[in-house]
Amino acid sequence: MPLHDATGLTGYVYAVKFANGSIKIGETNNAKRRNTTEHYADAAMFGITITRSPVSPLHHERKAN
Numbered sequence: 726m727p728l729h730d731a732t733g734l735t736g737y738v739y740a741v742k743f744a745n746g747s748i749k750i751g752e753t754n755n756a757k758r759r760n761t762t763e764h765y766a767d768a769a770m771f772g773i774t775i776t777r778s779p780v781s782p783l784h785h786e787r788k789a790n
Contacts, residue, residue, distance in 0.1 A: 742777040
């Protein structure tokens with residue numbers, strides 16, 4: 726569920742680079758959970774590791790897709 730503030734939607738943009746060269750880009754309203762749990766579990770399921778996982782600062786006034 727997106728977070729809202731007085732200016733509209735808020736959230737983070739993230740990118741995850743896996744050791745096999747795959748890159749996933751997405752958005753979330755809970756960067757800590759997304760970066761520490763979900764992607765690492767997905768990578769482990771496929772036997773690969775994460776090499777980078779930058780997260781943007783909190784964005785305000787972003788537009789919903």
